[in-house]
Amino acid sequence: MLPTQRQGNMKRRLAEFFRFANVSLLATVVDYGIGYLLTHTGLTSIVVATGIGHLSGMIVGFFLNKYWVFRDTSSRETTTQLVRYVVVSLGNGLLNTLGVWGLNQLGVDNYWVVRILVGTTVFVFYSYVFTRAFVFMRKSRPVV
Template sequence: MFKKKSVLTFLQAQVAAFLGGITDYGLMILLTEVFKLHFTFSILISGTVGAIINFSINRFWVFKNQSGYSSHINSQLFKFALVVLGSISLKSLGTFMFQKVFQIDYKIGRLITDLFVSYGFNYPLIKNWVFKVNDKQNVIQSN
């Protein structure tokens, strides 16, 4: 059975991911279609902007009571940056593969790739590594 807190955390994280993701996706299209950047470069730039939004919402809303809210921001930022680098790399590669191998428009390929990367890579790492609660923090927060 799922705990209510786990389900709520998951749903909140999806809101954070959605807001970061919609910014990322919209900016990718803008940079590609209007500014004529190759979509892989657009994904790099838009992914960075979306990641800043996602990190901020996760830190200050989703995991604020679980991750040592007032401390460890440098560690969290470093870990989050590593997740973002992996995420952007996977999204760029996946989108490129869908476009080149399967001749799927980059916008559609990106959406397909995002589903796999978001649920199979980003969420587990953000929850269980970037904002992981350790036993010491649990003791401090429960007092």
């Protein structure tokens, strides 16, 4: 591969990552917003609110990731991708919930501090890698 081809591939991958980050930000706003409302209206605990908020963000994230981030317009693989996305998202939700629980057990109970610290860690080390490699791994997928 020529250096200019590598640079082009790197730019496309970086653009894809930034689209993923934007979708994740939007899904996170949905997730945290619902969790915050549930927690601060007294409807549920921080741990349960984390799970419910995550499910809401997951729905937003799947469709935007499929059609905008990874530019997959095929309907043929949607069901399989959705199942894989749910598996990755459940892992994401589990990691977030366990992280929130762990920090809460250590006495950190500020909703925003706990959620942002845990959520950022899970995003950087888990979400993009598994979504790209496991959910939307079609070889025929355009890179742009």
